[in-house]
Amino acid sequence: ERKRFYQNVSISQGEGGFEINLDHRKLKTPQAKLFTVPSEALAIAVATEWDSQKDTIKFYTMHLTTLCNTALDNPTQRSKMQLIRAAVKFLETDTVCYRVEEPPALAELQKNEWDPIVAWAEERYNVAIGSSTSILGPNIPASTKDTFVNHLASYNMWALQGIEYIITQLKSLILSMGVIDRHITVEKAVLLSRLEEEYQIQRWGNVEWAHDYDLCELRARAAAGTLFVHLCSESSTVKHKLLQD
Amino acid sequence: MAALGTPLRTFRGLLRELRHASGRASRPYRDTPAYQHIVAAFRANRVTSEKLCRAQQELHFQAATYLCLLRSVRQHEALHQEYHGRGERSPEEVAGLVGFRLPQQPGGKG
Numbered sequence: 001e002r003k004r005f006y007q008n009v010s011i012s013q014g015e016g017g018f019e020i021n022l023d024h025r026k027l028k029t030p031q032a033k034l035f036t037v038p039s040e041a042l043a044i045a046v047a048t049e050w051d052s053q054k055d056t057i058k059f060y061t062m063h064l065t066t067l068c069n070t071a072l073d074n075p076t077q078r079s080k081m082q083l084i085r086a087a088v089k090f091l092e093t094d095t096v097c098y099r100v101e102e103p104p105a106l107a108e109l110q111k112n113e114w115d116p117i118v119a120w121a122e123e124r125y126n127v128a129i130g131s132s133t134s135i136l137g138p139n140i141p142a143s144t145k146d147t148f149v150n151h152l153a154s155y156n157m158w159a160l161q162g163i164e165y166i167i168t169q170l171k172s173l174i175l176s177m178g179v180i181d182r183h184i185t186v187e188k189a190v191l192l193s194r195l196e197e198e199y200q201i202q203r204w205g206n207v208e209w210a211h212d213y214d215l216c217e218l219r220a221r222a223a224a225g226t227l228f229v230h231l232c233s234e235s236s237t238v239k240h241k242l243l244q245d
Numbered sequence: 246m247a248a249l250g251t252p253l254r255t256f257r258g259l260l261r262e263l264r265h266a267s268g269r270a271s272r273p274y275r276d277t278p279a280y281q282h283i284v285a286a287f288r289a290n291r292v293t294s295e296k297l298c299r300a301q302q303e304l305h306f307q308a309a310t311y312l313c314l315l316r317s318v319r320q321h322e323a324l325h326q327e328y329h330g331r332g333e334r335s336p337e338e339v340a341g342l343v344g345f346r347l348p349q350q351p352g353g354k355g
Contacts, residue, residue: 011278041282045311048279052266061318182306185248186313209328216321223314230307 002057009051011043018043022050031073038158042068042231063224067165071158071232083160084152087167087176088145095172095193097131097138106199113195120183121174125151129174148173158232166225169193169218179226186223194218252301255308256287262315283308 006022013019017036020027020043027035027050037043042064049062059066078086091097096114100107114131122129127144155163166176170193178184184192191198194215201211249255260280267274274280290304340347 044278044282048263048266048277051277058322061322063314063318179310182303185306186310188248209324213321213324213328216317216324219313219317220321223310223317227307227310227314230303230310 004053004055004057006050009047011040011047013040020047020050029069029072031075033072035068035072037068039231039234042228045227045231061220063221064228067162067224067228070165071161074161080153080157080160083157083164084149087152087160087164087173088148090167090171090173091129091140091145091148093137093171094129094174095170095195096174097129099131099133100196101133106196109199110195113192117174117178117184117192121177124177124181124183155229155233159229162225162229162232166222166229169221169225179222180229186219186226190215190219190222193222249305249309252287252305252308255305255312256283258312259283259308259315262312262319265319266315 006025008021008023010021011018012021014034014036016034017038018040019034019036029035037046046062046064046068049065050057052061096118099110099114118129118131121127125144125147127147128141129144130138132138152160152163163176163180166179167173170176170189172193175184175189175193179186179189197211197214206212260283263277263280263283264274267277286304287308290301334342337347
């Protein structure tokens, strides 16, 4: 664990984007590249992460910094298409499509909580998804996968890193599109992702050092991913429209 | 879009979280870029309860997401410190658990 070695954190604008300054030093990625981000709001949020550290630097709490480092270094060296394929592949084992038959109370809960979000995705993207109680999971038509591949291709590389991150955390492409499209809040998406855990907690009781710990961590990661995607894919057209009016 | 709450509540929550988050308090949290950015953004968009403006909704969602992030990180860290922060026990402590004491070895271990 590293001690906090800087007094002041500030941001500045360089050639490649916004940079983070720890005292007079410029922040670098793990692969020693200069840390630059395309969005000022994102830079401010990253700076806040660094400024929040007290005596020691707790990297495991700095989710936005981690996401930026991943986008800048691309340590797994995946192309845009590989990221998209990985994301869409998750649909085959999407949490909200993978249903139990027993116990009946849980099956009912899944139906009541997950059917609406699946229906939303089907309508929003004009695709067929469905759900399944089979161990093989739902059978996703190729046209559905193609639709999602095309949709995700409209995002830039940074945003895609974020999207793939959210999907990995929530274990669901549908829930991830739900937050990215601002249809549900992060808290709701996390709740839906953890539906079975929540059911078991209701039934058997809550264990703070495990359940709440995991819940907070998942919320933090999902929120970081969602914020990251939105800040990396912001366009200035919204502001432009307001000015024209 | 369900359960976002009022913009005012989100705004207040954000300011509260930023107050908690100021690590070394080298300067008041009101001087930090994050505070100023959030205040400016809310002011500029004058987030009201009008449901029609898409830009306002997008900003509110973003603010609520950031609030979720700050809050969850703080709560997670608090839980971590409380339950997982103590590390391993020393050999002396372990011996003490079952009522033993480690022998004094003035010459060091053999």
